[in-house]
Structure formats: C-alpha cells, structure tokens
Amino acid sequence: MSVDLDAADVIASLDTGSYVVLRRSAAGYDDQGRAKPSSTTTLTIDASVQPASGRDLLRLPEGRRAVETRVVFTPTQLLLGGQGSANEADLISMDGRTWEVQQSEGWPGAPGYCRAIVQVVG
Numbered sequence: 001m002s003v004d005l006d007a008a009d010v011i012a013s014l015d016t017g018s019y020v021v022l023r024r025s026a027a028g029y030d031d032q033g034r035a036k037p038s039s040t041t042t043l044t045i046d047a048s049v050q051p052a053s054g055r056d057l058l059r060l061p062e063g064r065r066a067v068e069t070r071v072v073f074t075p076t077q078l079l080l081g082g083q084g085s086a087n088e089a090d091l092i093s094m095d096g097r098t099w100e101v102q103q104s105e106g107w108p109g110a111p112g113y114c115r116a117i118v119q120v121v122g
Contacts, residue, residue, distance in 0.1 A: 014048035014073070021045055023079065024088040038088060047074035049094060056117055060102060068120040070099065078104045078116040091121070098122040 023041045030036050052069035060069070072078065072092065078101045081088035090101045099118040107113040 015046055016049045018044050018046050019049075020093045021076070021078070022091040022093075024091070026081065026085060026087055043076070045074050045076040047072050052117060059117065064102065064119065070094075070118050072116045072118055073107065073113070074116070075113050077114050080104050092118055
C-alpha cells in the first residue's frame with residue numbers, strides 16, 4: 001500500500017506563521033562603470049520554521065556554526081546570493097530579527113517546495 005503525501009499539506013499542518021521576505025537583486029554597474037545599487041522586492045511567505053539540527057550546522061562553513069540557525073520549510077523558493085548570481089541572499093523577518101538564507105534546496109520528492117537554512121544577522 002502506497003501513501004501519497006502532498007508537501008503542501010505537510011507544510012500547512014506544521015505552519016508556524018507568515019513571514020516577510022526581502023528579496024534583493026545584486027548590485028551592478030552602469031555603462032560608465034559606476035556602481036548601481038540593488039533593487040528590492042518584498043513578499044510574504046507561509047512557512048514552518050524549526051530549530052536547526054547538528055547535522056544542519058555541519059552543512060555550514062565552520063566559522064558560521066556558532067551563529068543562531070533555523071530551518072525554514074516553505075512552498076516559496078528562497079534565494080541564495082553569491083558571486084555571479086543575479087541576486088543577494090533573501091532576508092526573512094522572524095521574531096523581530098532579520099535572518100539571511102545560507103543554504104536553499106528543493107525538498108526531495110516535492111518539486112516547488114524549499115528547505116532553507118537561515119541564520120540571524122540582526
């Protein structure tokens with residue numbers, strides 16, 4: 001007997017709330033080589049936010065393992081920044097603090113759903 005599990009139902013059942021995400025495009029340069037500031041977009045996501053496990057912390061660079069860390073499950077793709085990327089890492093407002101996406105991946109077996117490791121930055 002197989003059981004079909006819909007990731008949307010699982011996330012909804014463990015939903016801890018709605019959160020505001022600040023999505024930032026990467027800064028660039030204009031035709032004269034002057035720095036052009038990044039633009040931002042704000043969106044609201046529904047998510048399940050859980051404490052990070054020791055295994056989650058091991059997936060981060062050694063110098064980042066002592067920073068407060070959580071795991072976010074959401075049907076909204078959360079973005080990382082990085083060299084050559086068109087955007088900077090998403091920032092999420094939770095519990096009056098700002099958290100930055102450190103790692104983001106599709107949830108296995110559930111296309112369109114995201115599991116992200118976030119760390120407090122402010």
